[in-house]
Amino acid sequence: MTNKEIAKIFEELAKLLEIKGENPFKIRAYLNASREINSLPYSLESMVQEGKDLTKLPNIGEQIAKKIQEIVNTGKLEKLEKLKKEFPPALLNLLAIEGLGAKHIKTLYENLHFNTVEELQELAKEHKIQTLKGFGPKLEEKIAKGLKLLKQEGIRFLYAQAEPYANELYKYLQNAPTIIRLEIAGSFRRKKETVGDLDIVASASNPQKVIEFFTKFPKVSQIVSAGDTRSTIVLDNSLQVDFRVVKDEHFGSALHYFTGSKAHVLEIRRMAQDLNLKINEYGLFSNDKNLASKEEADIYRAFGMEYIEPELRENRGELEVAKNRTLPKLIELNDIKADMHIYSNFSLGKNSIEEIANYAQKIGYRYIAITDHFGSIESNKIEQYLKEIERLNSKYKDFKIIKGVECDILEDGSLTLNSDTLSRFDIVYGVINSNFKLPKDIQSARLIKAIQNPYLSAISHISNRVIQQDEGIELNYKEIFNALKSNNKLLEINSQPNRLDINDILAKEAKKYGIKFLINSSAKSLEELHYIKYGVNQARRGWLEKGDVLNCLMEFKQIL
DNA sequence: GCCGTTTTCGGCCCGACTGTTTTCAGTCG
Numbered sequence: 001m002t003n004k005e006i007a008k009i010f011e012e013l014a015k016l017l018e019i020k021g022e023n024p025f026k027i028r029a030y031l032n033a034s035r036e037i038n039s040l041p042y043s044l045e046s047m048v049q050e051g052k053d054l055t056k057l058p059n060i061g062e063q064i065a066k067k068i069q070e071i072v073n074t075g076k077l078e079k080l081e082k083l084k085k086e087f088p089p090a091l092l093n094l095l096a097i098e099g100l101g102a103k104h105i106k107t108l109y110e111n112l113h114f115n116t117v118e119e120l121q122e123l124a125k126e127h128k129i130q131t132l133k134g135f136g137p138k139l140e141e142k143i144a145k146g147l148k149l150l151k152q153e154g155i156r157f158l159y160a161q162a163e164p165y166a167n168e169l170y171k172y173l174q175n176a177p178t179i180i181r182l183e184i185a186g187s188f189r190r191k192k193e194t195v196g197d198l199d200i201v202a203s204a205s206n207p208q209k210v211i212e213f214f215t216k217f218p219k220v221s222q223i224v225s226a227g228d229t230r231s232t233i234v235l236d237n238s239l240q241v242d243f244r245v246v247k248d249e250h251f252g253s254a255l256h257y258f259t260g261s262k263a264h265v266l267e268i269r270r271m272a273q274d275l276n277l278k279i280n281e282y283g284l285f286s287n288d289k290n291l292a293s294k295e296e297a298d299i300y301r302a303f304g305m306e307y308i309e310p311e312l313r314e315n316r317g318e319l320e321v322a323k324n325r326t327l328p329k330l331i332e333l334n335d336i337k338a339d340m341h342i343y344s345n346f347s348l349g350k351n352s353i354e355e356i357a358n359y360a361q362k363i364g365y366r367y368i369a370i371t372d373h374f375g376s377i378e379s380n381k382i383e384q385y386l387k388e389i390e391r392l393n394s395k396y397k398d399f400k401i402i403k404g405v406e407c408d409i410l411e412d413g414s415l416t417l418n419s420d421t422l423s424r425f426d427i428v429y430g431v432i433n434s435n436f437k438l439p440k441d442i443q444s445a446r447l448i449k450a451i452q453n454p455y456l457s458a459i460s461h462i463s464n465r466v467i468q469q470d471e472g473i474e475l476n477y478k479e480i481f482n483a484l485k486s487n488n489k490l491l492e493i494n495s496q497p498n499r500l501d502i503n504d505i506l507a508k509e510a511k512k513y514g515i516k517f518l519i520n521s522s523a524k525s526l527e528e529l530h531y532i533k534y535g536v537n538q539a540r541r542g543w544l545e546k547g548d549v550l551n552c553l554m555e556f557k558q559i560l
Numbered sequence: 561g562c563c564g565t566t567t568t569c570g571g572c573c574c575g576a577c578t579g580t581t582t583t584c585a586g587t588c589g
Contacts, residue, residue, distance in 0.1 A: 023561085024572090025561070025562085025571085025572055026561050026562090027561090028561085028562090028572075029561035029562050029572090030561075032561090032562075033561085033562085058562095058563095059561095059562070059563095060562085061561060061562050061563080062561090062562095063561055063562085064561070064562085098587090098588090099578080099579095099586090099587065099588085100586095100587085101586060101587050101588085102586095102587095103585080103586060103587085104586070104587085133580095134579090134580065134581095134585075134586080135579090135580080136579060136580055136581090137579095138578080138579060138580085139578090139579065139580080142579095186589095197589095199589080225576090225577055225578070225588095226577090227576065227577050227578090228576090228577095229576075230575095230576055230577070231577095232577090232588090232589095242588090242589070244576090244589095257589095258589080260589090262589080265573090266573065269573055269574085270572095270573090273573085278573095278574090279573090279574095280573085280574060280575065281574090281575075281576095282575090
């Protein structure tokens with residue numbers, strides 16, 4: 001039972017209770033717990049088995065702790081199972097329809113007694129919905145449309161997929177009439193690995209004109225709403241964009257509010273309440289006096305805190321650390337002096353080693369590691385490969401190619417290449433490429449054995465997940481981190497946009513163990529060398545500093 | 561259902577937009 005699965009149970013519980021009309025604060029408590037569980041670095045299942053006191057976790061009290069134990073021990077939650085019997089499963093899906101919430105769903109169900117999405121679709125066609133109290137023709141149409149789109153529910157975009165749209169929209173909006181300041185906010189600004197929608201904040205002397213300009217963006221497929229200061233559109237790739245325009249003196253507080261995360265903003269709101277202050281998108285208020293609103297930094301300053309970078313705003317301890325003024329100075333793209341994981345056309349890559357080396361120098365790298373993937377029967381190829389690297393190194397003056405290799409970690413924890421072969425490389429990556437479904441303990445032992453191999457330098461994309469497609473392997477990270485630290489081995493942050501592995505939460509945790517990192521593109525082409533920026537994003541979200549990342553060094557450091 | 565260095569009871573974020581109304585409830589972020 002993974003944390004994600006447990007979190008999902010509490011989310012479903014909250015949704016059904018909402019439809020039932022249960023106390024909204026209780027519902028919020030379940031949702032808070034669900035969010036908390038999703039951001040835990042370690043598995044709840046293990047914590048339960050080790051007899052840990054779950055109520056020590058924020059937003060987990062006695063009742064929810066009991067429920068977690070029940071879920072871990074029996075695989076399900078009786079309270080949810082009972083609730084599911086009260087309502088047809090279709091109701092949960094309906095919550096995904098934009099503009100349709102629990103109250104409406106309750107009314108629909110109690111009056112029309114449908115059981116499936118199809119039945120509701122039919123009722124909409126017969127215009128039965130608009131006869132209900134509180135419903136009208138517009139809402140009926142919205143429901144009919146929403147039902148057709150239901151399949152797309154829950155889709156988030158990879159950061160890298162949303163990026164070109166964000167950039168294009170940003171450029172377009174810069175030309176909006178009377179616009180003064182403009183910023184993409186939300187999870188995009190926080191550099192999350194996936195974004196659900198784009199949030200954009202602007203200041204202008206005439207907000208209505210800017211909103212009008214916004215809705216005329218050429219790639220708009222639907223205008224969901226457009227008011228005096230706020231508008232929502234859907235783009236042709238079905239990415240939703242929420243846009244907010246305020247007066248320039250309110251830009252800082254609006255930007256802060258719409259950057260989120262929700263948990264971070266709510267925590268600050270609680271802090272404000274404790275001080276008898278009020279915070280909203282227009283500023284921080286003491287009675288009617290606005291204490292901070294022009295710049296984002298003013299808000300943090302008003303609370304006596306350091307400025308908190310957007311990537312840290314997840315309510316994962318950053319507010320407390322900011323009060324102590326001991327926030328990390330986050331790594332930046334410019335700090336990266338080398339890319340230590342690149343494939344050439346000796347294996348998975350498109351380009352020759354020479355092409356890669358020339359391009360790497362052009363984009364300012366001091367050194368790179370070429371790290372092709374070789375199996376056990378490729379000794380001839382390996383000879384050629386090493387010779388080619390040596391030939392090129394004798395040519396270059398202020399640039400060096402490190403001899404690297406990537407090899408598979410077999411089921412018993414051994415590496416595909418033997419010690420003699422491995423000893424000829426300066427950097428050796430281990431990857432798990434098979435037997436993904438081993439039990440957690442066995443999988444962890446497999447990886448630890450590889451970490452103990454004296455020739456191995458680093459673990460690449462440790463969980464082997466593919467974002468939104470494959471959860472990856474299960475590991476006991478406490479043991480893994482201990483092994484990495486005691487064997488002085490490196491952990492990679494793989495920058496492929498659908499990997500970003502190891503993730504932010506675990507990177508932050510690994511840093512506590514004193515583990516050092518590499519941020520690598522694992523590029524298969526010259527263009528993919530630029531993926532490294534996504535890895536840096538993830539590292540920033542994991543609180544990493546320049547000093548945590550070895551390829552920020554000016555010269556290659558022998559790892560072993 | 562969670563939380564608490566004023567509290568173990570009584571709070572729990574708040575403003576914009578829409579569609580339904582005729583002053584507001586529901587939804588969203």
